[in-house]
Amino acid sequence: MAGQRKAQNVASDAPDLTAPRVGRRERNKQEKLARIVGAARRLFSERGFAETTTQQIAEAADIGTGTLFLYARSKEDLLVMVFSDEMLETARTAFASVDDAAPLLDQLVQVFSSMLAYHERDPDLARILLKEVMFPDGVGRAADISELLEVIFAGLADLVVRARDAGRCHQDAPPLLVAENLFANYYMDLLGRLGGQTTSAQFVSRLRQHLAITINVPA
Amino acid sequence: MAGQRKAQNVASDAPDLTAPRVGRRERNKQEKLARIVGAARRLFSERGFAETTTQQIAEAADIGTGTLFLYARSKEDLLVMVFSDEMLETARTAFASVDDAAPLLDQLVQVFSSMLAYHERDPDLARILLKEVMFPDGVGRAADISELLEVIFAGLADLVVRARDAGRCHQDAPPLLVAENLFANYYMDLLGRLGGQTTSAQFVSRLRQHLAITINVPA
């Protein structure tokens, strides 16, 4: 009967800083998810969305083809999973770096231009992303997306309120509705830009005019 | 000089009412196209877009599966081919039946409500249609779509100009830019409605408020 069981000390498992609650199972899942997202990001960026197959992603992530769909409902889901964090961060940064003293119209153009800059790094991918953001098929994606939209709407509404408080804005409609109106215009102008119908300069020019109409100031 | 060239008379082939220029080939093509569009309309309406296969459409139109793609680049193209005429007609009718004496805001809400009514007959189909209208993949679809958008923009701009001339509008920005702004708001509100995030009444209420901001009047 093997006498020495010292190595099996029961008490030694408690004080784990990094993952006190999670077992191997959870750790494996997280790691696999990370590998999947990493592989998808790399392949989508390198080859494009249509040119990347789910098989390739699965292989790059070193998992079976069926496993991929335990982590993402669809190929499009994967795209949103990969880039929604970046978009959210881009939006937050854009709002954080606004010049407080500038006219509202300039602030808005600045914010939206920052967002455009992000999308222009890969217009094709951005187009598909925009499509998925506004046309979420499953309910699962709604979470990521609504967080993004809420951040944008809240940021815009905040800019409007602050401009109004400082007497720099004469648009007295409810701020959230104004924010939605502004975003609708940004979205359409962005679509025109990513569709290749306008240049970057034309985008800014048109956007500025559209936003000016909404906040009721001269362009 | 007018000798008898009777039999070989050049003019004798001209008076064909239905198809003076077209041979059997062209007629066959037109007929086939009509069968395809008819079959697609029926199947898409009856079973939905995703539930209809291109094979079923080909079979219903009594053509080979490959032939279908000589007439439409893709399944999505087919959807646009089927419904773009109806959408155009809906838009034209909506503008034609506007009450000339009503306030601009009411006119706009009336026009957009008519368009919503069309889409509400089949929200699922409408969603996919909207997606294809704003995200045309091939260049071929651009023709149908840009005609639709031009009609809408022109109609909106016209309403704005007439209201302005009658002293009923104090939005003095370029009419086309105002039209684009108005449409952007309609589009986003429509998306919310078709996505099931608002009721029909909420759609109208929100739309009215968004449009009011753009044309700078009280809601």
Place this chain on the structure above:
DNA sequence: CTTCATTTATGACTATAGTCAGTTTATAGA
């Protein structure tokens, strides 16, 4: 350590959009 239930992984498989090499059909010219 040994069940045993539950969660997770897998790849062969299915369904279907879209392609293409080969065939048929229409038209123009002799």
Place this chain on the structure above:
DNA sequence: TCTATAAACTGACTATAGTCATAAATGAAG
């Protein structure tokens, strides 16, 4: 009419997203 050329048609085929029955891994309880 017959023939040659071009246009249109076809369905077997390919590529790939997503499913599902089966298998492996995990952890809890004895």
